[in-house]
Amino acid sequence: MYHSYQSTPPDGWKKSDTLFFNVPLKDSLANLRLSVGVRNSSNYPYQNLNILIHYNLEDSTVWKTDTLKFILTDREGKWTGTGWGSLYQSALPLKDCFVKHPGNYTFKIVHEMKNEQLTGISDVGLKIEHL
Secondary structure: OEEEEEEOOOOOEEOOOOEEEEEEEOOOOEEEEEEEEEEEEOOOOOOEEEEEEEEEEEEOOEEEEEEEEEEOEOOOOOEOOEEEOOEEEEEEEEEEEEEOOOEEEEEEEEEOOOOOEEOOEEEEEEEEEEO
16 A cells, blocks of 8 residues: 655764655555564664654644664674665564544654664665555
């Protein structure tokens, strides 16, 4: 139904670099499954990646925030995502939700790591599927 990736800046993903996903949902009374994907290069310096996703599916004044914690390497430093060359892709389910009305919905994603600027994250994506 919807699947899109956005690239992060080549010099690194700053905490202030919010990624916006504007999603047109045409169905009313729809059960949906949300997931987030990340593409990282082999020079990403950490084992994990914490991101925040802000969204509003119920009321135009109420925004919800969820935290996703990606584990990108195992204890030995082996990348856990699927990969080709030096690029790896990982995905995590966010949640299942119910949408009452059709409309254009906005999802905002930022990273929640200690460093102000992250290198090695090339793209972040959002996937929405019907249940």
